Amino acid sequence: MNASDFGQLLVFQAIAEEKSITAAAKKLNLAVPSVSKSLKLLEHKMGVPLFTRTTRTIQLTDSGLQLWQNTSAHLIALNQAFEEVSEQHQTPRGTVKITLSQVHFDLIFKDILLDFYAQYPHITLDFSINNATVNLAEQGFDLGIRFGNTLADGVVARKIYPSIRQGIYVSNSYVEKYGIPQSPNDLAAHRMIGFYFMTAKKIEPFLLNIDGVVQEVFVHNVLILNDTDKIISAIHAGVGIGRIFDNAPDVALNGLIPVLEENWLCFPETFLYFMPNRYKAKRVQVVIDFLLQKNQAA
Numbered sequence: 636m637n638a639s640d641f642g643q644l645l646v647f648q649a650i651a652e653e654k655s656i657t658a659a660a661k662k663l664n665l666a667v668p669s670v671s672k673s674l675k676l677l678e679h680k681m682g683v684p685l686f687t688r689t690t691r692t693i694q695l696t697d698s699g700l701q702l703w704q705n706t707s708a709h710l711i712a713l714n715q716a717f718e719e720v721s722e723q724h725q726t727p728r729g730t731v732k733i734t735l736s737q738v739h740f741d742l743i744f745k746d747i748l749l750d751f752y753a754q755y756p757h758i759t760l761d762f763s764i765n766n767a768t769v770n771l772a773e774q775g776f777d778l779g780i781r782f783g784n785t786l787a788d789g790v791v792a793r794k795i796y797p798s799i800r801q802g803i804y805v806s807n808s809y810v811e812k813y814g815i816p817q818s819p820n821d822l823a824a825h826r827m828i829g830f831y832f833m834t835a836k837k838i839e840p841f842l843l844n845i846d847g848v849v850q851e852v853f854v855h856n857v858l859i860l861n862d863t864d865k866i867i868s869a870i871h872a873g874v875g876i877g878r879i880f881d882n883a884p885d886v887a888l889n890g891l892i893p894v895l896e897e898n899w900l901c902f903p904e905t906f907l908y909f910m911p912n913r914y915k916a917k918r919v920q921v922v923i924d925f926l927l928q929k930n931q932a933a
Contacts, residue, residue, distance in 0.1 A: 643677040646670055647685060648710050651695055651703045652775055708772060728757035729918040734769040735762065735780035737863055738880060739905060742796060743780060747929055754925070758918055767834040771910055777919045783903040789910065793923070795930040796905035802881040803899065804891040808873035815894055816876070819843050819852050822895075828869050828877035829856035841878075843898040 649659035650670070660670040678685050685699035695703060735743070740762060751760075763769075763776070771779055771790070784792040805815065809826075816822050822841070830839040841854045857875050860866050867887050870877040876894070879887060880902075907926055913919045 643673050646673040727918050727921045730759040730761050731922050732761045732776045733778045734765050734776045736766045737764050739780045765834050766832045777913050779908045784906045790908050792906040792908045794904050795907045795926050798904050800881045800899045800901050801878050803894050805876045806873045822854050826857045826875035827854040828875040829859040831859050831861040833861050842900050
């Protein structure tokens with residue numbers, strides 16, 4: 636492989652990850668025509684098209700997918716090796732890609748971002764809000780945050796937050812109109828607010844702890860949202876009964892009435908997870924250490 640082959644593969648990888656020639660050019664700090672030319676040269680060299688293009692999308696062909704699967708991990712490893720050496724004696728800088736759910740963004744990052752940037756002003760945190768489990772290596776993420784530590788082999792997990800409960804809350808205005816449910820079965824007759832998982836494309840089931848067993852309860856959702864802040868606002872407005880994690884800020888819970896507390900679902904501890912070699916990159920290392928220190932201080 637010569638230098639031009641390596642450069643063309645880097646361009647190919649960026650297009651595959653960004654799903655856009657324009658976005659790939661921005662990521663690589665190159666002109667769009669240069670990226671397009673590099674892709675054409677690689678496709679000519681391979682003798683097959685690597686992407687199918689329309690006016691709106693660009694997707695890998697079968698040949699392109701095969702090339703990406705066979706080269707992606709190696710290119711990432713090479714890039715990481717260069718990073719680790721070059722960063723050793725430099726101020727931490729660069730982008731750290733993190734996959735997490737909205738719940739975990741609110742839980743972990745919402746109140747500490749200013750502190751983080753005060754210490755590390757040259758680092759960009761690139762968040763991907765995703766409720767699904769993500770393969771860090773395959774999708775190019777540096778860090779992930781999720782409930783529980785059941786992960787693939789070779790992944791490092793560090794606890795950063797204790798277990799929490801998912802509470803059920805209602806406003807005074809709702810109670811005046813519809814009353815308070817006294818048992819899980821009563822929920823079927825009440826107006827409920829549901830959460831929609833965009834990545835899984837489904838509504839979150841209404842799970843409760845009933846006599847020590849997690850069970851799904853039938854409910855009628857009159858409102859479905861995919862944003863927890865909007866759900867909190869709707870509960871306050873008296874639209875219906877909704878779920879809020881019990882660690883939410885006082886301002887979110889102020890004035891709301893908790894119901895069926897004995898049936899609240901308990902979620903496991905929250906873990907930060909990453910591939911072992913990512914800790915060697917200084918920009919990633921400082922984020923990991925910062926989060927672990929914040930957890931110890933909490």
